[in-house]
Amino acid sequence: MKRQNRHIGLALFVFLFSLIFSDTTYAAQFHRTQVIRSIPLTIIIKAPTSKRDPVFKAMQNTFETADIYFDLWSLENKAGDIYKINHSAGIKPVKVQANTLELIQSALLLNQQTKGVFDILYPTPRRLRKYNATEIIINTKQQTVFLPNPQYKIDSNGIAKGQILDILSQQLDSLGFKKYLINAGGDLKARGSWPVCLKSPMTESTDCVVSFRIKNKAVMTSGNYERGVHIFNPKEPHFKPKNKSTTVVGKKAGIAGPLAVVLFIKPEFENEFITFFKLDRVYQQTDK
Template structure:
């Protein structure tokens, strides 16, 4: 379940300060990464951007289900055969993903990677898939069939043909790791934005907070709110670009892993909180759960706040986010 970037990052580069801001855009994990760091000089900033790129590449080589030699690919190759030992880092990430599956009752599911891609959002679909085809497409999906053995750090997929993947968490996890790495290296401000999974820390060179502009998918060229960020993350899941319409109903590209049918009702969910990984888990889940169930879930986690936009353009927020303070 891939998210769509609806965020307009507002950066101010100020030359007349003691610190410099440097930004680089690269392709990592199959997606666009925008890396912005504030450092004492250009050389230090560029050198630390190199370290961020190296860290994301390291994580990609561990968890990518597209790389045949990654640990996750070995887990998938041994589905229905036997458990595979993985690094503690990979085990912990899988453990957190399973926790999300449990608290959302499967609205989020890392075994979604095994789903047959019967829905096409490239304009080629002319009719709805049959109910039988939809049911069959999710036969190998089911987080309940993932067995974790913490003592031996192994992952076992009980059913042959099962797969797990971190398309919905990997970039957020990488962004969080890089933020922590940069803080440990003495870089006191920056942004790591992995295709919309954004971790921020510190402030801009002129002392102002980083800010993010929020757009309404119905009016994508208009920013309706600007929200300040400090030592926090922001992630948007959206369905405004990829969808099909059958019998007057809009079906978006974010698929409910429990049913095989596209999510309906919300066109975007933006989640703010301390972790991009966790914010992504919430935003993806809430797209599937819908407004009422999504807000009920997030209420249990007061460190996280959200902005929801419905398919008809109405805007809702969690009770702990007063959007009036940030409206333009």
């Protein structure tokens, strides 16, 4: 099972018209957008007007942090940890940054918790089917990662964006911001209360399929549309999705993102995983 890094999907819109309602705590709303590795990243911060300069400085620092991590976990960036691991498969262990080690360890834990459905490891060529995440060897003391079989590679796309959103959120928290929204191509991480609208990926209509509010939560979506099927389940070669997309609302984007992929593949796990992972909600967009 894999999810490629992409931003066209079940569109998630913040209700801009509702954000202009009076707010006795925050006198202004600041927002900026940058495109990082083809993903539009928008940051909206509510703060007093007097904080304009610190807000925009914080936004710029946040964009720079995002750029660092998208490069670090890119499959194509030769200087990134994931690229180095994949191109050293069967050759030697690769020393990685601490956050990369945490990313992979989190993915391995999710592999266990989701009964093997979420798996960052994939075979090359993909017709190979007998593999599992235990093919990743981690040395925490030396901070290295090794793929002993050169036919296996790591695809971090299913978890990287969510982890990056959590890192950016922690950075804004550390600067004292109490109300902000980070939107990475439709995947959201919020501090404070914000309205959200889910739009059908199958139409050009801006009408909401469902709307709700989130508070201190992440909203992550996975699905197949526009570019066709890009999520595959190597354990089920003839996998055909039952839905067009799956949206998961939870506390951490780094958990909600992978679970959106898992529940897209295995929607029958929805009730079980809502309870186990303490998710707020799951929304499945059907073919209809």
